[in-house]
Amino acid sequence: MDVIDGADAPYWNGLVEGRLMLPRCGGCGDWLWPAVSRCGKCGSEAIEWTARAMAGTIFSWTRTWHRFGFTESLDLPFVSIVATVDDCGIRLLGRLDDPDRIDPVMGETITGRVGATRVENRDIPTIIWSRG
Template sequence: MTRGDGADAPYWEGLATGRLMLPRCDGCDRWMWPAGRRCGLCGTIGSHWVERSMAATVFSWTRTWHRFGMTESLELPFTSVVAAVDNCGVRLLGLLEDPDRIDPRIGEALVGRPSHTLVGADQIPTIRWSRIS
Protein backbone atom coordinates (compact mmCIF):
# COMPACT_ATOMS: atom_id res chain seq x y z
CA MET A 1 0.00 0.00 0.00
CA THR A 2 1.26 3.48 -0.80
CA ARG A 3 0.14 6.70 0.80
CA GLY A 4 -0.63 8.67 -2.36
CA ASP A 5 1.54 10.91 -4.45
CA GLY A 6 2.60 13.52 -1.88
CA ALA A 7 6.14 14.55 -1.11
CA ASP A 8 6.49 11.61 1.30
CA ALA A 9 5.21 8.89 -1.11
CA PRO A 10 8.69 7.27 -1.49
CA TYR A 11 8.85 6.86 2.30
CA TRP A 12 5.56 4.91 2.36
CA GLU A 13 6.45 2.92 -0.77
CA GLY A 14 9.81 2.02 0.77
CA LEU A 15 8.24 0.83 4.03
CA ALA A 16 5.71 -1.23 2.07
CA THR A 17 8.64 -3.06 0.42
CA GLY A 18 10.69 -3.40 3.61
CA ARG A 19 13.05 -0.45 3.18
CA LEU A 20 13.52 2.84 5.04
CA MET A 21 13.82 5.59 2.43
CA LEU A 22 14.58 9.18 3.50
CA PRO A 23 14.98 12.34 1.40
CA ARG A 24 18.11 14.48 1.03
CA CYS A 25 18.22 17.93 -0.52
CA ASP A 26 19.60 18.08 -4.07
CA GLY A 27 21.33 21.38 -3.21
CA CYS A 28 22.92 21.06 0.24
CA ASP A 29 22.50 17.30 0.86
CA ARG A 30 20.67 17.97 4.16
CA TRP A 31 18.24 15.29 5.36
CA MET A 32 14.71 16.66 4.79
CA TRP A 33 12.13 15.35 7.25
CA PRO A 34 9.26 15.69 7.13
CA ALA A 35 9.58 15.34 3.38
CA GLY A 36 8.87 18.43 1.32
CA ARG A 37 9.36 19.82 -2.13
CA ARG A 38 11.74 22.63 -1.04
CA CYS A 39 14.66 22.49 1.38
CA GLY A 40 14.03 24.56 4.50
CA LEU A 41 17.76 25.32 4.81
CA CYS A 42 18.95 26.33 1.34
CA GLY A 43 15.67 26.71 -0.58
CA THR A 44 16.52 24.20 -3.32
CA ILE A 45 13.53 22.54 -4.94
CA GLY A 46 14.18 18.83 -5.29
CA SER A 47 15.47 15.89 -3.32
CA HIS A 48 16.82 12.40 -3.81
CA TRP A 49 15.82 9.41 -1.73
CA VAL A 50 18.39 7.34 0.11
CA GLU A 51 17.89 3.95 1.75
CA ARG A 52 18.87 3.99 5.44
CA SER A 53 19.31 1.21 7.94
CA MET A 54 16.67 1.02 10.65
CA ALA A 55 19.18 1.68 13.43
CA ALA A 56 18.12 4.38 15.90
CA THR A 57 17.99 5.49 19.53
CA VAL A 58 15.06 6.36 21.78
CA PHE A 59 14.38 10.11 21.62
CA SER A 60 11.06 10.01 23.49
CA TRP A 61 8.39 7.49 24.39
CA THR A 62 4.95 7.01 25.91
CA ARG A 63 2.88 4.04 27.03
CA THR A 64 -0.82 4.09 26.20
CA TRP A 65 -3.17 2.29 28.58
CA HIS A 66 -6.56 3.48 27.27
CA ARG A 67 -8.21 2.90 23.94
CA PHE A 68 -8.75 5.79 21.54
CA GLY A 69 -9.97 5.96 17.95
CA MET A 70 -8.14 3.93 15.29
CA THR A 71 -6.13 1.88 17.82
CA GLU A 72 -8.54 -1.05 18.01
CA SER A 73 -5.98 -3.44 16.46
CA LEU A 74 -3.31 -2.68 19.09
CA GLU A 75 -3.03 -4.70 22.28
CA LEU A 76 -3.18 -2.53 25.41
CA PRO A 77 -0.99 -1.20 26.78
CA PHE A 78 1.29 -0.30 23.86
CA THR A 79 4.48 1.73 23.84
CA SER A 80 5.13 4.33 21.15
CA VAL A 81 8.63 5.65 20.60
CA VAL A 82 10.04 8.58 18.73
CA ALA A 83 13.27 7.09 17.39
CA ALA A 84 16.21 9.20 16.22
CA VAL A 85 17.57 7.45 13.12
CA ASP A 86 21.35 7.04 13.40
CA ASN A 87 23.57 9.63 11.72
CA CYS A 88 20.92 11.77 10.04
CA GLY A 89 18.87 13.63 12.67
CA VAL A 90 15.54 12.28 11.37
CA ARG A 91 13.04 11.22 14.04
CA LEU A 92 10.36 8.65 13.31
CA LEU A 93 7.40 7.42 15.33
CA GLY A 94 6.77 3.71 15.73
CA LEU A 95 5.63 1.02 18.13
CA LEU A 96 8.10 -0.59 20.50
CA GLU A 97 7.95 -4.37 20.67
CA ASP A 98 7.85 -4.47 24.44
CA PRO A 99 6.34 -7.72 25.80
CA ASP A 100 7.79 -7.15 29.30
CA ARG A 101 6.69 -3.50 29.47
CA ILE A 102 10.12 -2.35 30.62
CA ASP A 103 10.40 1.43 30.36
CA PRO A 104 12.67 2.47 27.48
CA ARG A 105 15.63 4.72 28.28
CA ILE A 106 16.33 7.90 26.34
CA GLY A 107 19.33 7.18 24.12
CA GLU A 108 18.78 3.40 24.22
CA ALA A 109 19.76 1.66 20.97
CA LEU A 110 16.95 0.33 18.78
CA VAL A 111 16.62 -1.60 15.58
CA GLY A 112 13.54 -1.35 13.40
CA ARG A 113 11.77 -3.77 11.15
CA PRO A 114 9.10 -3.09 8.56
CA SER A 115 5.60 -4.02 9.60
CA HIS A 116 1.96 -3.04 9.08
CA THR A 117 -0.60 -1.68 11.49
CA LEU A 118 -4.33 -2.00 10.96
CA VAL A 119 -5.87 1.48 11.12
CA GLY A 120 -9.59 1.30 10.55
CA ALA A 121 -9.86 -0.94 7.49
CA ASP A 122 -6.40 0.00 6.10
CA GLN A 123 -3.08 -1.78 6.54
CA ILE A 124 -0.58 1.06 7.04
CA PRO A 125 3.16 0.39 6.57
CA THR A 126 4.94 1.04 9.88
CA ILE A 127 8.19 0.49 11.71
CA ARG A 128 8.27 -1.76 14.77
CA TRP A 129 11.20 -0.92 17.02
CA SER A 130 13.04 -3.41 19.26
CA ARG A 131 15.78 -2.95 21.80
CA ILE A 132 19.26 -4.10 20.83
CA SER A 133 20.35 -6.61 23.45
Protein backbone atom coordinates in the same frame (compact mmCIF):
# COMPACT_ATOMS: atom_id res chain seq x y z
CA MET B 1 -3.84 10.39 3.64
CA ASP B 2 -3.37 7.94 0.78
CA VAL B 3 -0.10 6.07 1.24
CA ILE B 4 1.13 6.69 -2.28
CA ASP B 5 0.22 10.36 -2.33
CA GLY B 6 2.06 13.42 -1.09
CA ALA B 7 5.65 14.50 -0.63
CA ASP B 8 6.39 11.48 1.55
CA ALA B 9 5.17 8.87 -0.99
CA PRO B 10 8.70 7.41 -1.49
CA TYR B 11 8.87 6.78 2.28
CA TRP B 12 5.67 4.71 2.26
CA ASN B 13 6.53 2.93 -0.96
CA GLY B 14 9.96 2.13 0.49
CA LEU B 15 8.44 0.54 3.57
CA VAL B 16 6.16 -1.57 1.39
CA GLU B 17 9.34 -2.83 -0.29
CA GLY B 18 11.00 -3.41 3.09
CA ARG B 19 13.36 -0.43 2.91
CA LEU B 20 13.65 2.80 4.86
CA MET B 21 13.91 5.66 2.35
CA LEU B 22 14.42 9.21 3.63
CA PRO B 23 14.76 12.51 1.80
CA ARG B 24 17.88 14.59 1.60
CA CYS B 25 18.52 17.92 -0.08
CA GLY B 26 20.53 17.56 -3.29
CA GLY B 27 21.87 21.08 -2.80
CA CYS B 28 23.15 21.31 0.76
CA GLY B 29 22.82 17.72 1.93
CA ASP B 30 20.48 18.45 4.82
CA TRP B 31 18.03 15.72 5.75
CA LEU B 32 14.49 16.97 5.31
CA TRP B 33 11.63 15.71 7.49
CA PRO B 34 8.71 16.09 7.24
CA ALA B 35 9.16 15.52 3.50
CA VAL B 36 8.98 18.75 1.52
CA SER B 37 9.21 19.87 -2.08
CA ARG B 38 11.93 22.45 -1.46
CA CYS B 39 14.81 22.85 0.97
CA GLY B 40 14.01 25.93 3.06
CA LYS B 41 17.68 26.42 3.88
CA CYS B 42 19.33 26.49 0.44
CA GLY B 43 16.31 26.69 -1.87
CA SER B 44 17.14 23.57 -3.84
CA GLU B 45 14.23 21.57 -5.21
CA ALA B 46 16.40 18.50 -5.84
CA ILE B 47 15.20 15.97 -3.29
CA GLU B 48 17.27 12.79 -3.12
CA TRP B 49 15.58 9.81 -1.52
CA THR B 50 18.25 7.76 0.22
CA ALA B 51 18.15 4.36 1.91
CA ARG B 52 19.01 4.25 5.63
CA ALA B 53 19.34 1.29 7.94
CA MET B 54 16.47 0.71 10.34
CA ALA B 55 18.76 1.46 13.25
CA GLY B 56 18.50 4.25 15.74
CA THR B 57 17.97 5.40 19.31
CA ILE B 58 14.94 6.21 21.43
CA PHE B 59 14.26 9.95 21.61
CA SER B 60 11.03 9.77 23.63
CA TRP B 61 8.11 7.44 24.28
CA THR B 62 4.69 6.87 25.80
CA ARG B 63 2.88 3.72 26.86
CA THR B 64 -0.84 3.91 26.06
CA TRP B 65 -3.36 2.21 28.34
CA HIS B 66 -6.60 3.89 27.30
CA ARG B 67 -8.52 2.51 24.34
CA PHE B 68 -8.59 5.46 21.94
CA GLY B 69 -10.51 5.24 18.69
CA PHE B 70 -8.36 4.03 15.73
CA THR B 71 -6.15 1.88 18.03
CA GLU B 72 -8.51 -1.09 18.13
CA SER B 73 -6.01 -3.36 16.39
CA LEU B 74 -3.31 -2.81 19.04
CA ASP B 75 -3.18 -4.79 22.28
CA LEU B 76 -3.15 -2.60 25.39
CA PRO B 77 -0.88 -1.34 26.68
CA PHE B 78 1.32 -0.50 23.72
CA VAL B 79 4.43 1.65 23.45
CA SER B 80 4.82 4.41 20.87
CA ILE B 81 8.19 6.02 20.40
CA VAL B 82 9.97 8.78 18.62
CA ALA B 83 13.09 7.15 17.15
CA THR B 84 16.16 9.04 15.97
CA VAL B 85 17.42 7.25 12.85
CA ASP B 86 21.17 6.66 12.73
CA ASP B 87 23.28 8.49 10.15
CA CYS B 88 20.76 11.21 9.39
CA GLY B 89 19.14 12.39 12.63
CA ILE B 90 15.60 12.28 11.27
CA ARG B 91 13.08 11.38 13.99
CA LEU B 92 10.30 8.94 13.11
CA LEU B 93 7.16 7.96 14.94
CA GLY B 94 6.91 4.23 15.43
CA ARG B 95 6.05 1.44 17.81
CA LEU B 96 8.33 -0.45 20.18
CA ASP B 97 8.00 -4.10 21.12
CA ASP B 98 7.17 -4.14 24.83
CA PRO B 99 7.10 -7.81 25.89
CA ASP B 100 8.41 -7.29 29.42
CA ARG B 101 6.91 -3.84 30.02
CA ILE B 102 10.29 -2.31 30.76
CA ASP B 103 10.28 1.47 30.47
CA PRO B 104 12.26 2.67 27.46
CA VAL B 105 15.34 4.75 28.12
CA MET B 106 16.14 7.81 26.04
CA GLY B 107 19.24 7.15 23.97
CA GLU B 108 18.73 3.38 24.04
CA THR B 109 19.80 1.57 20.85
CA ILE B 110 17.01 0.04 18.76
CA THR B 111 16.60 -1.76 15.46
CA GLY B 112 13.51 -1.84 13.32
CA ARG B 113 11.63 -4.14 11.01
CA VAL B 114 8.69 -3.40 8.77
CA GLY B 115 5.31 -4.39 10.07
CA ALA B 116 1.87 -2.91 9.69
CA THR B 117 -0.78 -1.19 11.76
CA ARG B 118 -4.40 -1.96 10.98
CA VAL B 119 -6.52 1.20 11.11
CA GLU B 120 -10.13 0.72 10.11
CA ASN B 121 -9.85 -1.17 6.82
CA ARG B 122 -6.24 -0.27 5.98
CA ASP B 123 -2.87 -1.76 6.86
CA ILE B 124 -0.43 1.12 7.24
CA PRO B 125 3.22 0.10 6.88
CA THR B 126 4.94 0.69 10.22
CA ILE B 127 8.44 0.38 11.60
CA ILE B 128 8.28 -1.86 14.66
CA TRP B 129 11.35 -1.23 16.78
CA SER B 130 13.04 -3.59 19.24
CA ARG B 131 15.79 -3.04 21.76
CA GLY B 132 19.38 -3.90 20.83
